Structure formats: C-alpha cells, structure tokens
Amino acid sequence: MDKKAPRRRTRIQTEKREVILEAALEVFSAQGFRGATIDQIAEAAGMSKPNLLYYFKRKEDIHRTLIERLLETWLAPLRELDDIGDPMTELRSYIRRKLEMARDFPRESRLFANEILQGAPRIMPLLEGELKSLVDEKVAVIRGWMRAGRIVRTDPYHLIFAIWATTQHYADFDVQVRAVLGPDRGGDGRFEDAARFLEQLFLEGLKPRG
Amino acid sequence: MDKKAPRRRTRIQTEKREVILEAALEVFSAQGFRGATIDQIAEAAGMSKPNLLYYFKRKEDIHRTLIERLLETWLAPLRELDDIGDPMTELRSYIRRKLEMARDFPRESRLFANEILQGAPRIMPLLEGELKSLVDEKVAVIRGWMRAGRIVRTDPYHLIFAIWATTQHYADFDVQVRAVLGPDRGGDGRFEDAARFLEQLFLEGLKPRG
DNA sequence: CAAATTTTTGACCGAATGGACAAACGTTAG
DNA sequence: CTAACGTTTGTCCATTCGGTCAAAAATTTG
Structure with a gap:
C-alpha cells in the first residue's frame, strides 16, 4: 500500500530534460508532431533514443511539456x-x-x-x-x-x-x-x-x- | 528509340483521380503531409490502397497535384x-x-x-x-x-x-x-x-x- | 572503498507505413 | 464473341517508428 514517493529530480535529470526540450522544440516546430521522430530529437539532443526515453517515457510527454x-x-x-x-x-x-x-x-x-x-x-x-x-x-x-x-x-x-x-x-x-x-x-x-x-x-x- | 506515347486519360481515370484528390485534400489538410497515410486517403476515397496507387504512383504525387x-x-x-x-x-x-x-x-x-x-x-x-x-x-x-x-x-x-x-x-x-x-x-x-x-x-x- | 542508485546503451519487438506485383476481374473496340 | 486493354484486389515486403528491456557504465551516498 505504500506508493512510491515521487523521487526528487536529480541535477542530471534537470539538465538533460532541458537539452531534450530544446532539441524537441527544434524538431517539432519544423516537422509537426507526427512528422517528428524520436530518433531525430535524440540526435539533435546528442543522445541515444533509449536514453532520451529514460527522461520522457513517451513522445507525447515531450510535446505536452513543451506546449x-x-x-x-x-x-x-x-x-x-x-x-x-x-x-x-x-x-x-x-x-x-x-x-x-x-x-x-x-x-x-x-x-x-x-x-x-x-x-x-x-x-x-x-x-x-x-x-x-x-x-x-x-x-x-x-x-x-x-x-x-x-x-x-x-x-x-x-x-x-x-x-x-x-x-x-x-x-x-x-x-x-x-x-x-x-x-x-x-x-x-x-x-x-x-x-x-x-x-x-x-x-x-x-x-x-x- | 520509340518512347511510349503518353496514353490518353480514360473517363474512369479522370473521375477517380478527382475522387482521390478530394479525399486527399480532406486528409492532408487535417493531418499534414507526414501525418496523412495512404490508407486514410484510400478509405476516404472509398477504394483500396493498391487501387489508389494505381492512379497516383506515390503519396507525394497526390500532394504535389493538390498544391x-x-x-x-x-x-x-x-x-x-x-x-x-x-x-x-x-x-x-x-x-x-x-x-x-x-x-x-x-x-x-x-x-x-x-x-x-x-x-x-x-x-x-x-x-x-x-x-x-x-x-x-x-x-x-x-x-x-x-x-x-x-x-x-x-x-x-x-x-x-x-x-x-x-x-x-x-x-x-x-x-x-x-x-x-x-x-x-x-x-x-x-x-x-x-x-x-x-x-x-x-x-x-x-x-x-x- | 563499497554498496546503492542513477544513467547509458545495444539489441530487440510489434505495429504502422509506403509501396510492389501478379493474378483476377471489367470494359471496350473490332 | 474475343482479344486487348483498363481496373481492382489480396498478398507480400522492406523500412521506419515508438517503445521495451536487461545489462553495462557512471555516479552518488554512506
């Protein structure tokens, strides 16, 4: 019954999420939501796709945060x-x-x-x-x-x-x-x-x- | 050396191409180019995907014609x-x-x-x-x-x-x-x-x- | 230092997608 | 009627894509 207390955000998490959002803004604004791929965003952010998905579980989460x-x-x-x-x-x-x-x-x-x-x-x-x-x-x-x-x-x-x-x-x-x-x-x-x-x-x- | 003379367009071709373009306009305008799928357009046009591809070889051709x-x-x-x-x-x-x-x-x-x-x-x-x-x-x-x-x-x-x-x-x-x-x-x-x-x-x- | 935790990666998966093809079906002109 | 041509479809394929996972690497904590 003990729900996982939402762990605090790490320094690295804060930084990397920022990098991802910046990259995603670049890609989403140029390609639209469906036109953008996670790979493109990951590349623009300088990290691997699974790495990116470690910070944002789903493509839509990035988009939502951005908007x-x-x-x-x-x-x-x-x-x-x-x-x-x-x-x-x-x-x-x-x-x-x-x-x-x-x-x-x-x-x-x-x-x-x-x-x-x-x-x-x-x-x-x-x-x-x-x-x-x-x-x-x-x-x-x-x-x-x-x-x-x-x-x-x-x-x-x-x-x-x-x-x-x-x-x-x-x-x-x-x-x-x-x-x-x-x-x-x-x-x-x-x-x-x-x-x-x-x-x-x-x-x-x-x-x-x- | 004899290049195929570009055959004249059939009555059916003229009609069906129109139907496809109308359907494609609906889909492209709502989803963007990458967001739209050939299947969606085919469905909106009331025909099968291969059938649609018989009239327009590629997705981009439809889009180009439309624009x-x-x-x-x-x-x-x-x-x-x-x-x-x-x-x-x-x-x-x-x-x-x-x-x-x-x-x-x-x-x-x-x-x-x-x-x-x-x-x-x-x-x-x-x-x-x-x-x-x-x-x-x-x-x-x-x-x-x-x-x-x-x-x-x-x-x-x-x-x-x-x-x-x-x-x-x-x-x-x-x-x-x-x-x-x-x-x-x-x-x-x-x-x-x-x-x-x-x-x-x-x-x-x-x-x-x- | 060592244990615990966080971060990163390569490999992998299923679904969706653009497109190819040959066979079946229709239509039309002689 | 029939041969030639136009149309339609089921099936199939390669690629791309979003997302998973377990294990390795790095970092933090005690």
Missing part, C-alpha cells in the same frame, strides 16, 4: 495589456511585443501554429479555458476604452485576432515572407518594416474620430 | 486586383474575396499553411517565382495609388501580408477562433463580423488624409 510551457510565455504580452495606461500606448506595446516574439521565438510560434492547424487535439481545454477567459477579460478592457471614446468603436475580439494573425505571420509564414520580399528587402530589416507598417495600420485605424 | 492546383485558385483574387478601378473598392473586394475563400475553402488554406510551416519544401520555386512576381506586380499598382495620393503612403508588401494573415487566420486558426468566441459569438456569424472589422481596419487605415 504547456509555451502557452505561458505566449500569453504574457496580452496579460500585460493594462487598463490604466493610455490605450494607444498600450496597444502599441502589445503589437511590438508580439512582433518581437515572432522575431525572437519563431519556433515556439510554429509549434503552436502546428498544433492549432491540426485541430488543437492536445490543448483544446486550454483554449476554451485559460485562453478564452484571458481574452474575455482584455476584451472588457478594450470595450471600456471604446465606451470612453478613447479609441474607435469596433469588434474587440476580431481586433485581437488581427493582431495575433499579423504578428505571428512573420514567424509562421517566414519562408513565404522572405521569398516574396527577395534577398534585399527580406533581410534583417523586415521586422522593423513590419513594425512600422503594423503600428500605422492599427493605430491610425483606431484613432478616435472627431 | 499546384490550389495555388492557382489561391492567387486568383490577387490577380483581379485592378489598376483601373477605385483603390478603396479594389482593396475592399480583395479583402472580401480572400475572406470568402477562408470561409468556403478552409481545407485548401490549411493545406497551404501546413506546407509553408514545414518550410515549403515542395513549393519553394513557386514562391520565389510565380508568387513573387505577381506580388511585385501588384505592389507596383498599389504604389501608383499612393503616388497619386489616393491611399495613404505605407509599405505595400506588408499591406499584402497583413491582408493574407488576417483573412487566412479564420481558416487556419479556426478552432482557436471558435474556442475564444465561444458557442454564441463563434457561430456562423463570425465571418460577417470579421468582414466588417477588417473592412473598417484596412479601409479607414488607408484613407488618404487631408
């Missing part, structure tokens, strides 16, 4: 959208932060996109729970701004979707963006160009009209 | 963006058409998104060739409108990206959109809401300022 972690980082910018600040400033920094995440964490963005594209089989509850209630909360904030006449009246849900879509586009559709822009315009400057454009689009579009 | 076809339909709305019309009207109908495609052909959108997400291994040349030159052409048109002061000056490339991103979002991230909107707001009306929002966002944002 749960991701979601926190992912929603952080929206959490920071603050009631008390100036609407325009708040929205500007939200857009900026999201675009920076697309630039600095494209693999995370693609991992997420892959999961949603496949119908979110592994994170539906999170979308309907945590994500929905966070969005609802921020929608209320935005509605407040609209009622106060500080930004133009429009659909706050679709506003948020539009910000998500346009910013994440630069991570998820990166190859297409680069192919279209070509070698000259598609260089490192593309994120600054995008930032300028998106600020203009959203902020001019939302300015209250007299 | 090549898709690209034409996909770019049609952009092709119609016309120099001579009124800029606002032209852009409004472009946005409308793209959103209608997201609503009516979500599987095609997801098939495409999947391919790009994986790094576009099978269509890179098309992106750098046909797609890029079409975009370049339309960018010139938009630049013309800007020079004439008929719409506000901004980056035409990123404008096009933003239209792509926001409209396709409703197909590619459908499950997320629905989860966030909930059962009431997420019903059939979501596309009309999106249309209203996007028109306001883009058209107000682009109106020339006096």
Whole structure:
C-alpha cells in the first residue's frame, strides 16, 4: 500500500530534460508532431533514443511539456495589456511585443501554429479555458476604452485576432515572407518594416474620430 | 528509340483521380503531409490502397497535384486586383474575396499553411517565382495609388501580408477562433463580423488624409 | 572503498507505413 | 464473341517508428 514517493529530480535529470526540450522544440516546430521522430530529437539532443526515453517515457510527454510551457510565455504580452495606461500606448506595446516574439521565438510560434492547424487535439481545454477567459477579460478592457471614446468603436475580439494573425505571420509564414520580399528587402530589416507598417495600420485605424 | 506515347486519360481515370484528390485534400489538410497515410486517403476515397496507387504512383504525387492546383485558385483574387478601378473598392473586394475563400475553402488554406510551416519544401520555386512576381506586380499598382495620393503612403508588401494573415487566420486558426468566441459569438456569424472589422481596419487605415 | 542508485546503451519487438506485383476481374473496340 | 486493354484486389515486403528491456557504465551516498 505504500506508493512510491515521487523521487526528487536529480541535477542530471534537470539538465538533460532541458537539452531534450530544446532539441524537441527544434524538431517539432519544423516537422509537426507526427512528422517528428524520436530518433531525430535524440540526435539533435546528442543522445541515444533509449536514453532520451529514460527522461520522457513517451513522445507525447515531450510535446505536452513543451506546449504547456509555451502557452505561458505566449500569453504574457496580452496579460500585460493594462487598463490604466493610455490605450494607444498600450496597444502599441502589445503589437511590438508580439512582433518581437515572432522575431525572437519563431519556433515556439510554429509549434503552436502546428498544433492549432491540426485541430488543437492536445490543448483544446486550454483554449476554451485559460485562453478564452484571458481574452474575455482584455476584451472588457478594450470595450471600456471604446465606451470612453478613447479609441474607435469596433469588434474587440476580431481586433485581437488581427493582431495575433499579423504578428505571428512573420514567424509562421517566414519562408513565404522572405521569398516574396527577395534577398534585399527580406533581410534583417523586415521586422522593423513590419513594425512600422503594423503600428500605422492599427493605430491610425483606431484613432478616435472627431 | 520509340518512347511510349503518353496514353490518353480514360473517363474512369479522370473521375477517380478527382475522387482521390478530394479525399486527399480532406486528409492532408487535417493531418499534414507526414501525418496523412495512404490508407486514410484510400478509405476516404472509398477504394483500396493498391487501387489508389494505381492512379497516383506515390503519396507525394497526390500532394504535389493538390498544391499546384490550389495555388492557382489561391492567387486568383490577387490577380483581379485592378489598376483601373477605385483603390478603396479594389482593396475592399480583395479583402472580401480572400475572406470568402477562408470561409468556403478552409481545407485548401490549411493545406497551404501546413506546407509553408514545414518550410515549403515542395513549393519553394513557386514562391520565389510565380508568387513573387505577381506580388511585385501588384505592389507596383498599389504604389501608383499612393503616388497619386489616393491611399495613404505605407509599405505595400506588408499591406499584402497583413491582408493574407488576417483573412487566412479564420481558416487556419479556426478552432482557436471558435474556442475564444465561444458557442454564441463563434457561430456562423463570425465571418460577417470579421468582414466588417477588417473592412473598417484596412479601409479607414488607408484613407488618404487631408 | 563499497554498496546503492542513477544513467547509458545495444539489441530487440510489434505495429504502422509506403509501396510492389501478379493474378483476377471489367470494359471496350473490332 | 474475343482479344486487348483498363481496373481492382489480396498478398507480400522492406523500412521506419515508438517503445521495451536487461545489462553495462557512471555516479552518488554512506
């Protein structure tokens, strides 16, 4: 009747799990869940397959861990959208932060996109729970701004979707963006160009009209 | 020295290939290339696997055919963006058409998104060739409108990206959109809401300022 | 140091998968 | 009707893949 007390995590375990997650992010984000193989991840992590499976019993466990972690980082910018600040400033920094995440964490963005594209089989509850209630909360904030006449009246849900879509586009559709822009315009400057454009689009579009 | 003349396609061949492509679209768009199995496609097409392989020698052939076809339909709305019309009207109908495609052909959108997400291994040349030159052409048109002061000056490339991103979002991230909107707001009306929002966002944002 | 515990590995397994093939079955044109 | 051609299927194969296992190697603990 004595259940095994969940042994504490070793130093090596902590380190190796990190290495594996990093490798898995690389592979999953590029190949999707089914496209990725344990062998690929093990190779990228510099260890043998059975060794990897010693740290994560199943392929899905790695994926789940990765996605749960991701979601926190992912929603952080929206959490920071603050009631008390100036609407325009708040929205500007939200857009900026999201675009920076697309630039600095494209693999995370693609991992997420892959999961949603496949119908979110592994994170539906999170979308309907945590994500929905966070969005609802921020929608209320935005509605407040609209009622106060500080930004133009429009659909706050679709506003948020539009910000998500346009910013994440630069991570998820990166190859297409680069192919279209070509070698000259598609260089490192593309994120600054995008930032300028998106600020203009959203902020001019939302300015209250007299 | 006599090479086999490529035999003409039978009536049955024409029909069955169509059935297979329809089934494959369903499966590929939901599972991605590697996630989809020939068996699944065969089952969805109502035939045995060897039978399916009689019409398409390899899994990749089905996928390639599907994507090549898709690209034409996909770019049609952009092709119609016309120099001579009124800029606002032209852009409004472009946005409308793209959103209608997201609503009516979500599987095609997801098939495409999947391919790009994986790094576009099978269509890179098309992106750098046909797609890029079409975009370049339309960018010139938009630049013309800007020079004439008929719409506000901004980056035409990123404008096009933003239209792509926001409209396709409703197909590619459908499950997320629905989860966030909930059962009431997420019903059939979501596309009309999106249309209203996007028109306001883009058209107000682009109106020339006096 | 020695015992106990954790980590690593090679070998292996069953299921799934992409694909080949020849034989059987249908269809069509002369 | 029948020969030629097109279509369908059952069977089979090699490979890949997720995962197991026992034993060896390394590390930690007393």
